[in-house]
Amino acid sequence: MKIVALLGSPRLKGNSAFIAEHFLETARNLGAEIQSFALNKLTYRGCQACRACKKTSETCILKDDLTEVLSAVQEADVIVFSSPVYFGDISGQMKNFIDRTYCFLTPNFYRDPENSSRLSSGKTAVWILTQGMQDTMFNDVFPRYEWVMKIIGIHKVRLLRGCGLAKQDDVLSCVDVLKQAEELAVHLMKAGVDNDGARGP
Numbered sequence: 347m348k349i350v351a352l353l354g355s356p357r358l359k360g361n362s363a364f365i366a367e368h369f370l371e372t373a374r375n376l377g378a379e380i381q382s383f384a385l386n387k388l389t390y391r392g393c394q395a396c397r398a399c400k401k402t403s404e405t406c407i408l409k410d411d412l413t414e415v416l417s418a419v420q421e422a423d424v425i426v427f428s429s430p431v432y433f434g435d436i437s438g439q440m441k442n443f444i445d446r447t448y449c450f451l452t453p454n455f456y457r458d459p460e461n462s463s464r465l466s467s468g469k470t471a472v473w474i475l476t477q478g479m480q481d482t483m484f485n486d487v488f489p490r491y492e493w494v495m496k497i498i499g500i501h502k503v504r505l506l507r508g509c510g511l512a513k514q515d516d517v518l519s520c521v522d523v524l525k526q527a528e529e530l531a532v533h534l535m536k537a538g539v540d541n542d543g544a545r546g547p
């Protein structure tokens with residue numbers, strides 16, 4: 347099982363990264379192959395709307411630090427999108443990454459939404475969102491990106507949400523979400539092993 351994690355917070359020891367690391371560590375101990383990218387450390391631009399990926403190329407023609415990341419996502423079974431909530435949305439680092447996944451859409455995605463994606467089927471997205479305010483606020487963020495996941499071809503989408511986490515280490519007292527992260531990792535690893543068995547000779 348290949349897991350690629352996109353860390354969207356500039357705080358690499360912050361709440362969202364801590365939950366992501368807890369999930370990844372559990373999966374790693376169960377045999378997953380992990381690749382983790384701290385988006386804030388990379389140099390890249392958002393989508394330039396050149397539409398080359400709809401006309402002449404199957405991939406994004408921009409060559410920057412996201413080239414490797416986009417290619418790793420194509421190879422992954424599970425993709426972790428972890429981000430703080432900033433002004434009612436995901437971080438800018440994560441949004442610019444998401445915009446670049448436009449290259450995963452087929453040229454005909456408007457007219458043929460059933461075949462909108464170039465990604466292989468069967469991928470799972472794990473979304474990790476943390477915010478300072480309570481859980482009654484900003485619960486519109488995830489459904490918007492759940493829609494994005496579906497159109498780019500990732501149909502199984504799970505959410506781990508940490509609320510009331512204003513300070514960097516508030517997550518340490520948020521045992522519920524850490525337990526959920528652990529359980530989700532165990533569940534996905536078990537499902538992956540079962541699937542591998544089903545595909546076997």
Ligand SMILES: Cc1cc2nc3c(=O)[nH]c(=O)nc-3n(C[C@H](O)[C@H](O)[C@H](O)COP(=O)(O)O)c2cc1C
Binds near residue numbers: 359361476478
């Ligand atoms: C620029 C900025 C904007 C923020 N906007 C919100 C917000 O709209 N709603 C909210 O609940 N928390 C907001 N926060 C708080 C963070 O979402 C919260 O501290 C989160 O747990 C940080 O995650 P991290 O530790 O992984 O960076 C904001 C923080 C910053 C720095």
